Amino acid sequence: MRSLRTGLSLAALVAAVAALFAAPAAHAGDTPLRDLAAAKGKVIGTAVTGSKLTGTYGDIAGAQFNSLTPGNAMKWGSVEPTQGTFNWAEADQIVAFAQAHNQQVRGHTLVWHSQNPSWLTNGTWTSAQLGSLLQNHISTEVGRYKGEIAAWDVVNEPFNEDGTYRSTLWYNGLGADYIANALTWARAADPDAKLYINDYNVEGVNAKSTALYNLVKDLKSRGVPIDGVGLQAHLVLGQVPSTLQQNIQRFADLGVDVAITELDVRMALPSDSTKLAQQAADYKSVLAACVAVTRCAGVTVWGFTDSDSWVPSTFPGYGAATPYDENYAPKPAYYAIAQALGGTQSTDGCSATYSVTSQWNTGFTGQVTIACSGTSLSSWTASWSFGAGQQITQAWNATCTQSGSAVSCANASYNGSVPSGGSVTFGFNGSWSGSNPLPTVTLG
Numbered sequence: 137m138r139s140l141r142t143g144l145s146l147a148a149l150v151a152a153v154a155a156l157f158a159a160p161a162a163h164a165g166d167t168p169l170r171d172l173a174a175a176k177g178k179v180i181g182t183a184v185t186g187s188k189l190t191g192t193y194g195d196i197a198g199a200q201f202n203s204l205t206p207g208n209a210m211k212w213g214s215v216e217p218t219q220g221t222f223n224w225a226e227a228d229q230i231v232a233f234a235q236a237h238n239q240q241v242r243g244h245t246l247v248w249h250s251q252n253p254s255w256l257t258n259g260t261w262t263s264a265q266l267g268s269l270l271q272n273h274i275s276t277e278v279g280r281y282k283g284e285i286a287a288w289d290v291v292n293e294p295f296n297e298d299g300t301y302r303s304t305l306w307y308n309g310l311g312a313d314y315i316a317n318a319l320t321w322a323r324a325a326d327p328d329a330k331l332y333i334n335d336y337n338v339e340g341v342n343a344k345s346t347a348l349y350n351l352v353k354d355l356k357s358r359g360v361p362i363d364g365v366g367l368q369a370h371l372v373l374g375q376v377p378s379t380l381q382q383n384i385q386r387f388a389d390l391g392v393d394v395a396i397t398e399l400d401v402r403m404a405l406p407s408d409s410t411k412l413a414q415q416a417a418d419y420k421s422v423l424a425a426c427v428a429v430t431r432c433a434g435v436t437v438w439g440f441t442d443s444d445s446w447v448p449s450t451f452p453g454y455g456a457a458t459p460y461d462e463n464y465a466p467k468p469a470y471y472a473i474a475q476a477l478g479g480t481q482s483t484d485g486c487s488a489t490y491s492v493t494s495q496w497n498t499g500f501t502g503q504v505t506i507a508c509s510g511t512s513l514s515s516w517t518a519s520w521s522f523g524a525g526q527q528i529t530q531a532w533n534a535t536c537t538q539s540g541s542a543v544s545c546a547n548a549s550y551n552g553s554v555p556s557g558g559s560v561t562f563g564f565n566g567s568w569s570g571s572n573p574l575p576t577v578t579l580g
Contacts, residue, residue: 169470170202170239172477176427179434180477181242183207183398185444186226189233192464196440198237203286205242205397205436206230207446211251212273219255224280231284240286242397242436245334246274247318248292249304257305266309271321278325287330287433289366289397290322291315295335299347315351316360323361330433334366334397340377341386352390364393364433369422373403373411376418381425388431396426398438400457401469402447407456413553413560416468416514419459423476435473468553471514485511486554488518488577499529499567504545504577507559513579515552518562519544520575526568534562543575 173180181203189197197204208214209226216222234241247270261269278288294302294315301307306314319331333352338345348365355362365387377383384394401418403411426432439445441460448455459470471481486508494501504518518534521541528538536545551560 166474166482167479169200169474169477169479172474172479173202173434176477178426178432178477179203179240179395179436180473181205181240181434181436182440183244183436183438184230184233185209186229186233188444189229193441193444194233196460196464198233198239200440201239203240203242203434203436204230204234205244207244207439208251210243210277211245211248212256213251213253215277216273217253219253222276227281231281235284241281241284242395243278243281243285243288243329244397245289245292246277246322247290247306247314249302249306250293252305261309263309266305267314267317270306270310270314270318274318274321275325278322278329282326283328285326285329287332287364287395288322288326289334290318290331291333293335294333294351295338295344295347297337297344299343316355316358319355319361330363330393331361332364332366332393332395332397333362334368336368336370336398338365339367339369339371339380339383339396341379341383342377345383349386349390352387352392356390356392362392364395366395366397368398368438369396369400370398370438371401371418371422373401373418374414376421380422381428384425384429384432388429393431393433394426394429395433396422396435399435400438400445400447402451402454402457405448405453405455409553409555409558411456412468412555412558413551415456416472416553417549419469420472420476420514423473427476465556466512468512468514468555471512472553475514481513481515482511483513483516483579485509485556486513486516486579488579490520490574490577492572492574493563495568495572498569499565500526500572501563501565503561503563504534505559505561506554506579508554508556510556512556513552513554515547516554516560517544517546517580518577519580520577522575523573524568524571526566526572528564528566531564532562533560534564536564 169180182201183205184197186209296302322331338348387394401415426435439458442458443462445457447457489505492500492502520543528536534545554560
């Protein structure tokens, strides 16, 4: 096996990592996300920083996810900072951790306009030289990890917002076929790895995603190896594209896989229970869209904890974009992901309180307050049985149905998440005659 700078073989490092990090049950009452995803035939992944894969960060990364993406460790500027001098230490560390935890690795990224070494970007190259440099880079990196990487983001962010090709070192120096060449070289270096083109703002149907669609269609018609498209999904709170599932499906219909590769949902800081509830709904809708399309391979979050998120430094005033807070506590978004993958949630720590706020000779107004402490809900249903023939006539902030004496009220689209320390209230009007006793409410 190849040697690392530490002098350890990769096999020895795998064994050492396995011994150090026996993955705990990060949330003892919950089925790990990776198990829920596997049951759906999906990947649930996270981007990671190699140096942090220890302690609680490493515990959660190993226990909850079945795929890891190196956030920066496999980018050209990281692996070859000086021409001909390579540093594979962090990339090898992440691969070893993944192997020790029975996870796959998504390689990210081979061809990009950003985070390239200065010797490359500051050089003066002929087209032939540039093509040779790119081919050698792809062959070296993909070849190093042959058989150890499930999928590669071969080409990253090739398009402008209007669907034209982005002006980059590669496009300007090699023309549009740098994409086809890169895919061909990657296939030669590892015939078994899935090869993707990855971009942002292509989650919904728009000019940019249509350009990507047309490129993939063209590449397939020419016999160029292309296995999938990556939709990054760096989203803003409340702005999940309504055409997300439709867009995933149209790429799938071309005969390629689709992956949500870099999901986060940023909000204006500070966060609050309303924003966290909306964020949970956004995560749930993205996961649900992937689950609904057979060829959607899965979803990777771009960092699972707010303490390891790129958002605050890139979008000043925004943050809280991931499923865990800075102290590694799961947020409502975590439970929303679990539910979208078919998980059930525990209502332990949550209560529902029924009260009558006003009453007159034939009618009354009631409300139910759902509050949580030490746990969170990503959705809820409150149920009870009336004991004296009461009938609900109208409800708000919930959808209520009644059959005989049995009442069931489910959350509205905007108030399903109840964070720890938070509460939601819904109300209703009803009719009564004779007496109006308070029922006991159960949560589901």
